[in-house]
Amino acid sequence: MAQRGLTPAVIALIVIDALLVLTLVIILITWPNTSTPQASTSGDESATAEAAAAEDGAGDDDGAADGESPDGETDAAEVDVPEGALDLTDFQLPSGNIWCEITGDAATCVIESFGFSPPTIEGCDAEDSGYRWQVTADGATPVCGGPPEQPEGLTELAYDEATVAGDFLCESTEDGAICRSITSGHGFQIARGGTRTF
Template sequence: MTSARTIRLFVIVDAVLVLLLLIMAIVYLSNDGGGDDGSDDATAGASASSTPTSSSSSSSTEPVAFALPSGNIACTMSVDGVTCTIASYTYAPPVVAGCTEVTGHVIVLNADGVAFDCVSGPAPAVAGDDVPVLEYGMTTSVGDYTCRSATDGVQCVDGSGTGFQLARASWSELPA
């Protein structure tokens, strides 16, 4: 049979374990999103982590993922380039040489330039709540690549200005 003293001991041990778990979570979260994000002004942007901020622009070498507020466009950035997906679009799908699958949903910017990927399977879905949002008017950079979120879509370019503008109604290669 369990005594009242044993039950109290278990309750105390459980409380200590919960407290330790809470402290570890706070330390982990503060290290993940804290520190120097490289921002030194109040322009719009996203931090070097995958969590966009609302008041600064930053540049990093760490990969970044974000979605526009509508969730229709989501991008991942690394020092190797940018890949954006669009769940729903109304423009004519671009032709991808040798592709017999779906085109128009995935666009890539890297050292080779701008290209749409040939995608087999279903179209990408709208970004989930777990993807950080890059608010309209904000920018984020990783390495040589910079993306800007706007009400008319996303614009991503490399250091030379080569890139793309992507929106539900249209896409274009930059510079135009």
């Protein structure tokens, strides 16, 4: 009997399979972590994970990803209302990419364009996730809602300015919008490059 080896077509398929597996491994290793803001090349709304970690203590080794320590205490910082804060309830950031609304029980911000992977929200289609973030006195979370249309006539809240309405403080920064509950300290930051809750 003649001995049969691997044909060139079989060898080519094995090589292609190996390259595909290697590509998948590289993608999984380098896939961005969107639980904290990441650097963005978009300028005005760039946010870095390092800045987020320095501001709210993210990266502490307490194992709590939801803003609570193992003993049930919140990691949310005490909120100091800046002197000269405005009293706007609807505003947009200078970039025009983010706008927010403060009501009696929540502060909600909407982002039109973002570069982070949207979070998974139970009962929400993936294409309707990532655009809206909300904080109440109980905590901050993404909210289900499809691609937004910006309302007309919003007041621009300049970078480094803040507004207070009821229990909520929102700040306009070059690293995005930061909104928090004054009484609980819970809040979120939203920017083109990423988001974080605290």
